Amino acid sequence: MxxxxxxxxxxxxxxxxxxxxxxxxxxxxxxxxxxxxxxxxxxxxxxxxxxxxxxxxxxxxxxxxxxxxxxxxxxxxxxxxxxxxxxxxxxxxxxxxxxxxxxxxxxxxxxxxxxxxMQSPLSLLESAPRMPPARRGFLGGFFDDLVEALQKTNSLLQPSVLDEAIDLLADPSRKVYAIGGRSSHVLAKYLVFHLHLLRPQVQEIANSSVPVYHQAADLGRGALVVAFDFRRYERQTIEFCQHAAKRGAKLILMTDPWLSPIAELAQIVLPVEVDVPSPFDSSIVAMAVVEACLAGALARLDDTARARMAKLDELTGRDKVIGAETVGGGTRPKPSKQGAT
Incomplete structure (x- = not known):
């Protein structure tokens, strides 16, 4: 075929x-x-x-x-x-x-x-109507389909598998790397940004001054790679995970129900529903599972995460009120009134 x-x-x-x-x-x-x-x-x-x-x-x-x-x-x-x-x-x-x-x-x-x-947005658009039925109006119908996608994902995911993923994410001895594709990199960024607030040693794998493949060179048995790869699977993400697996890193994969080829390498696979009445696969359910992982990691890290969040708040000055008289530990003089001498 x-x-x-x-x-x-x-x-x-x-x-x-x-x-x-x-x-x-x-x-x-x-x-x-x-x-x-x-x-x-x-x-x-x-x-x-x-x-x-x-x-x-x-x-x-x-x-x-x-x-x-x-x-x-x-x-x-x-x-x-x-x-x-x-x-x-x-x-x-x-x-x-x-x-x-x-x-x-x-x-x-x-x-x-x-x-x-192998479905692309164009082929999805041309193969069948991709608009939600007007059960409760356009928005209501679309939300109904999202709820159905969440329910399907709930049946796809085993609680024990999700718990194992959360345990790895909350393990402070592991350095966490997250990688996504052309659209799923948003999920990787979201995970890295929020997980970094809870624990150290969290990094996104992305195109930068250092090529993506070179970033796999330093991975070892203590590393944890979280990969996001959805249908029309991307070679760069797959090959990075192949390099990571050869170096002994553990892999968590979030993918669609049809399973990225990375599933062959991953210790943990989290399949999520992506099919909604749209020419584009939805990332809403995947984001919900990411947020569940973050909430679980916070629960496991507890006081350690709270202390880190307080430290980061202090460093970024987010505990200070913008526009207050005291800025950066110094005192800003009040502006003089117009006409004062």
Missing amino acids: AVNQVGRDIVDVSVLKSTSQSVVSISLMEAKTKNPISHPAAIEPHIRALLPSLTPSEKRVARAILAAYPIAALGTIAELSERAGASAPTILRLTTKLGFEGYSHFQKVVQEEIQQK
Whole structure:
């Protein structure tokens, strides 16, 4: 299946391989359901979650799919059978266990997943109406969709996974680096600005006098990288995370439900809903999760964070009233009244 070229800074997801564990919020109970999968984003983690319950021959098929996903899932049953060293009935049994109605249904959902990953604002605008229905007027309808996106994200995120992310962010022994893409860099900046108020050693990775790739050179096992990468995933962000992982840094990834390729490297993956009636993916839900992480970090750091915030307030002079007579520790003389001698 051919995937359109989307530019040198965008990763062609059809040639990406999944070879390492992705930490995702899908339970084993959900993986065992007999109901057909409704969300194409669930396929790869769904297979991983089901692995422990599969027979040896089914595991061979599952691992063959995962080792060359999604390419291996787009061939014929005969091709997958040869790749996995398993029979066609075994493949059909696996697709049934995964909740699909057959191999063709499985392939259709894989194709939909690839399509969703490659969506651009223009293609979203042209593929379907992107305006909220007038249930409560334009603004009311749009807000309804945002609430629905928040609810979907709440079902995607496991509390234990979010707690683990917060624990890492609040660990003062780790230096935190945040990186985003062309639009998601706003999330990285927001995280860095506010986390820096709570604890030291927080830095944004961004284009500056030092190239982004060079900024990965000093990362080590004590580093924590928080990456924001959403569909039409960006090569620079992915490659930075690859360098960071090679140097032993821990990775937290916030991404869309279709999962950035960085999910293969990350210890923690936080999938958030981005789809709203607009040609642009929404960052509102992602920002809400960032703010939840900040609130959690504050709760864990408690007095340490309060002391740091007080120190920063003192340094910046924010405890002083603008326009007061006393400025910078000195006394500013009052202006003389007009006509005074």
